[in-house]
Amino acid sequence: MSDDHTHVQEFFGARAAGWDGRFPDDGPAYTAAVAHMRLRAGDRVLDAGCGTGRALPPLRAAVGGTGVVVGADLTPAMLEAAVRAGRGGEGQLLLTDVTALPLRTESLDAVFAAGLVAHLPNPAENLRELARVVRPGGTLALFHPIGRAALAARQGRQLTPDDLRAEHNLGPLLAASGWDMNSYADEDARFLALAVRRG
Numbered sequence: 001m002s003d004d005h006t007h008v009q010e011f012f013g014a015r016a017a018g019w020d021g022r023f024p025d026d027g028p029a030y031t032a033a034v035a036h037m038r039l040r041a042g043d044r045v046l047d048a049g050c051g052t053g054r055a056l057p058p059l060r061a062a063v064g065g066t067g068v069v070v071g072a073d074l075t076p077a078m079l080e081a082a083v084r085a086g087r088g089g090e091g092q093l094l095l096t097d098v099t100a101l102p103l104r105t106e107s108l109d110a111v112f113a114a115g116l117v118a119h120l121p122n123p124a125e126n127l128r129e130l131a132r133v134v135r136p137g138g139t140l141a142l143f144h145p146i147g148r149a150a151l152a153a154r155q156g157r158q159l160t161p162d163d164l165r166a167e168h169n170l171g172p173l174l175a176a177s178g179w180d181m182n183s184y185a186d187e188d189a190r191f192l193a194l195a196v197r198r199g
Contacts, residue, residue: 026054029145033192034058034112036183037141043109044068047091048098048130049116051075053082055143056090059112070103072096099126103133110139117142117164124177131178136199140179142170144191151191165191 034055039045039062047055050071059069069091073079079093096102098113099121111130120126130140144151148166152159164170170193171181179195 023145026145029190030055030114030143031058033114033141033143033190034062036192036194037062037110037112037139039063039067039110039139042066044107045070045110045112046101046103046108046130046133047071048111048113049073049119050082050093051078051114052085053079053087053090053093055112055114056082056087060090068092070094070108072098072101074098099129101129101133105132106135108134108138110134110141112141112143114143114145117170123164123173127174127177127179131197134197136197138197140174140195140197142191142193142195145189147186147188147191149186150188165193167193 039059041064043063044067045059045063047053047059047070050056050073053071056069056071060067063069071082071091072094074095074097076095079095082088082093094102098116111134113130117123134140142165146154148159148163162169164173165186167184167186170184174181174195178198180198181193181195183192183194185192
């Protein structure tokens, strides 16, 4: 985790141009994760920490032409890569900090967040901010295209009991932030936790 926005921007900015090329086979996993959100035509959804916008096409397909899709990211180079990849037309791209969103309270139906939790400087407070912009009964999807163990192996580290995404940590964290976790999957091929915004 990092509370240094400059560090986050430098890390992802340096990798933005080649990001999609590093993970060329993730598309179906994004599409499947979005399908689990059960979005409807006309829904309003935020891709928080959207990066190069890999979730934007399936989100747009799920909410249709009458829906609203917003992709928010802190790193300009990531949003530029999203535009170069042709994903800019799938939704409105915002250069903003997802820990202080320029969105109205309860203005969204859902939030999709791929790989975001590990980069939040204050997870409880930051997840509370995501809850603020979602209506009661709305959905949060915390996703990664590979599971925790596979990700740790890729990064050359060991899983530890204090891993934020471990079910025994994530459930209480979400509950303290206004969300009720109702689904948790941590498999080699994906990580997906779904939660509902408490009323």
